[in-house]
Amino acid sequence: MTLGPGTEVEAALESAASTRRSGRGAVRWLSTRLAGLLFVLWAAATLTFFAIRLIPGDPAQAILGGPGSQASAAALAQARAEYGLDQPLILQYLGQLGRYVTGDFGTSYSLHESVVQAIGQQLGGTLVLAVASLAVAWVLALAVAVFSVRAGRAAWAVGNGLEIVSAAVPHFWLATVLILLFSSTLGWLPAINVPGPVGLVLPVVTLAVPLAGFLGQVMRESLLNALHSPFVLSARARGESEVGVLVRHALRHAALPAISLSGWAFGSLVSGAVVVETIFARPGIGRTLLRAVQERDVPLVSGIVLVVALAYCLVTVASEVLDRVADPRLAESPR
Template sequence: MTAVRWIAARVGSAILVVWIVATVVFFALRATGDPLEAILGGPGSNASPEAIAAATSRYGLDRPVVVQYLLQLRDIATLSLGDSYARRTPVSTLIAEQLPNTLVLAVLALALAWVLAVAGALIQQTARGPVGRAAGAVLRFCEIVASVMPGFWLGAVLIVVFSTSLGWLPATSAANDPASLVLPVVTLAVPIAGFLSQVSREALVEADGAPFATTSRARGAGEARVLLRHTLRHAALPALSLSGWSLGNLLSGAVVVEVLFARPGLGRLLQDAALQRDVPVAIGAVAVVAVIYVVVVTATDALELVVDPRLRGARTPARTAPDQAVGS
């Protein structure tokens, strides 16, 4: 029953998130103007009164806004996202074409962010002497700068340096060109890496002074064994819990990056839909992103339960506290 309640809570959260984002997007786009302009081909289309009447009737724009909103929610609930106003194509088809590009970009950026974060935290934890302290200070400064660095600014700098000046990497990104992924992935990964590195470093320091680490050293374990077998795993838990948030942040940041590097993906699709007031595409795109975010957060929570048995409420009173900590 505990597992059922846990799953029900996650499903309820997913429904709530999708409803909120769909509601916000629908009314925000309707506040910018009548979507009939997008349906009829944009400004200056000079559509005839007959074409206007036909489009209004076909897309239900002659009904009250509240009724249109409820019909849009019905379409989402039935997984029938309708047709794009501007492209005359099913929204599900458009999303299926662009979503893989965005997911590849976000997953690679998250993997790179984790590599940079763990490497930075380990260097600071193991560095000794004046040189090590100086390197740690530099890395801590880099963490702060990276975590607050705007993605669009970093992307522009990378384009100027590595594409325009050095000519090493392309400035525009194609879905089937691995080299064109480098700059967008780095642009997305660096701010997340700075944040994850700070969290991992603080968790490593805390775990290194915990009783289980002291007990391991007292039993003759070397620093490398304590680090790899005990403190690193415990220190990874706080950063692991932030991975779901990080992926959601990467998906939202992909909008800017895909536009900046002219890369096809869900971000550019969403931007075009917002500019064209293409309500079905915009709502479908944000609903898919919201569902992905909830699924990733749920998977992260489940992984935390696997990695740390203490979160499942497991208790074995017969064991002493240090032994329990070492065994976990």
């Protein structure tokens, strides 16, 4: 059947209008996410600035080496004047925001080097730890979810119990148990950081197990719903095998809630890295942040918090993009 000229013109106009709507939707989505990113960074900078000043102690002493430095009153006054600590608090706050806008994060009080340089030296280790832990958590969560759904009621109860227990396990307790078992008793793995993949095993497992408990709970319910959905029943009616149904259809839909939680999961891993890096003596921004807070190193604490907030926002946006790729219906949503 041949379409008339009028029909072809109408189809072209409709296609162009659809493209314009899609473009406007993408611009609106990006603008909303950018505004949210700027708000999160401003909130993180503001809360960190005022919270760090609630810690007892004098920042000028931290600049001069801490309370044990026995700095004179004149040296303390000079440090306050040099770093603007003698100004009203609101002026210090506005000045810090202004420096952030220009990309100036200041100099670390304790390390006596650029905050950007200090964070850059430690960021790689934490990112490797977080990404590896997230990947292991996904594998564990998927394995328990598939086992629970496919192996009957007993497996469902076992999987549910494993997820609840693992989600409730504190990082410091799990790290202690793993060190006692695999380092002190069996001697298989090192208790502290060593170069190479072997040094990552215990820290990664410590971070991955609790996260796998949370991810597994949402994956298991979503997988069960997917296996009873009409599209799965249609695939079975077409003669597709159970493995094909699981791999090609059910797992993709089961992963959607976990993908949406990936931004939160990344934030959870970074917060857990503070404990894990300290216990296993690993270099990273978690361990650096803990030391900076103890030493009232305001520029370094603020810089690390901003970097973590930025990474959290970027991972959240990436998870939304993956959501839209995995479920095309979301791409048509006006949100």
